[in-house]
Amino acid sequence: MTGKRIYLSSPHMSDEGYEQFYVKEAFDTNWVAPVGENVNQFEKEMADKVGVNAAAALASGTAAIHLALKAAGVGSGDIVFCQSLTFSATANPIIYQNAIPVFIDSDRETWNMSPAALERAFEKYKPKAVLVVHLYGLAADMDKIVELCKEHEVSLIEDAAESLGTLYKGCYTGTMGDYGVFSFNGNKIITTSSGGMLVSNNEAKIAKARFWATQARDPARHYQHSELGYNYRMSNIVAGIGRGQLRVxxxxxxxxxxxxxxxxxxxxxxxxxxxxxxxxxxxxxxxxxxxxxxxxxxxxxxxxxxxxxxxxxxxxxxxxxxxxxxxxxxxxxxxxxxxxxxxxxxxxxxxxxxxxxxxxxxxxxxxxxxxxxxxx
The missing domain is CATH 3.90.1150.10 (Aspartate Aminotransferase, domain 1)
Structure with a gap:
């Protein structure tokens, strides 16, 4: 083995040190928990960047897919159409919800979900949601997929974990369905070391996702929980890295x-x-x-x-x-x-x-x- 190591896709911090500025601010103010100005601003800046109404900063892209499925009402025994050519993190949350995945083939023109195969699947099943992926930053054929989902009154979730910054006919991927998901894993185009973001134009659904992500704690003086919650919220430190990365x-x-x-x-x-x-x-x-x-x-x-x-x-x-x-x-x-x-x-x-x-x-x-x- 010779020569310096060349990676497939490794973390790349900004030359300007933006990330260090925001992280230092979190340390200086002692906001190192899953709340704070970096979390709030990262959500706002991401929503503004891609052009949606609301965003929830979470611990991973997988967590974002899970909460998107939950927000879409997917539960035990429900069918979810899921792109087959993807990483397992797309499909695993379907099982978390005790739902049933039906895998949809890709087409050669996009490498992503085939609208023709999706149409055939709709003839066979009545799903609760469709989970499309924008693989390697390539946009799926969204016009046809959106049309089919609207025709069948099915929620559409975009796994845009690999496609932050990708445009489809002038629109950012992750913004054309009911929910969009981004990942900031260490190998992604921008990274927070780990982390993800759920976005939607439905502000009430995003607020609900934030509630679930913080253990579904009710607004009571004592610790009270009326729903199942998760420890999915992004930390203020991680969000600071994300704010810096978004600038580059x-x-x-x-x-x-x-x-x-x-x-x-x-x-x-x-x-x-x-x-x-x-x-x-x-x-x-x-x-x-x-x-x-x-x-x-x-x-x-x-x-x-x-x-x-x-x-x-x-x-x-x-x-x-x-x-x-x-x-x-x-x-x-x-x-x-x-x-x-x-x-x-x-x-x-x-x-x-x-x-x-x-x-x-x-x-x-x-x-x-x-x-x-x-x-x-």
């Missing part, structure tokens, strides 16, 4: 875009390579640069070659309907998500990479085609 979101999106464009130029013409789809109506945040392979070079070949040089990459998410835990649940689709998983790879997309780092990665990858005796 555009810089991070621009760097991610440059990384993708570099890969597209350097690798896009290699035999069998197809870069992840970018549609004319989609302005992705390019959280991870991904591609699929149909030639003799396979994703594992690239991953092993990069790993040997101390460079991190990883496979595309394994679809939920292929996961052992979710094997018993139905799947509606034609196997597109499985093909993307089998053929796909996530390339190093760290915003701290230099031009030399990118050149090094490209040369390693192109070398695999040279060994096969084919370049274009």
């Amino acid at each position: 979101l555009e810089k991070r999106v621009e760097k991610k875009r440059q990384i993708f464009e570099f890969y597209r130029q350097e690798l896009g013409e290699l035999a069998g390579v197809t870069m992840m789809p970018v549609n004319e109506w989609n302005e992705p945040n390019f959280w991870l640069s991904c591609m699929t392979l149909s030639g003799p070079v396979r994703p594992l070949d690239i991953m092993e070659a990069l790993e040997a040089e101390n460079i991190e990459s990883r496979p595309i998410w394994k679809p939920m309907h292929r996961q052992p835990f979710f094997a018993e649940y139905d799947f509606v689709g034609d196997g597109v998500s499985e093909e993307i998983f089998e053929d796909g790879i996530c390339l190093p997309s760290d915003t701290k990479m230099t031009g030399e780092d990118l050149e090094r990665i490209a040369e390693i990858i192109k070398g695999l085609w040279s060994k096969q005796g084919v370049v274009e």
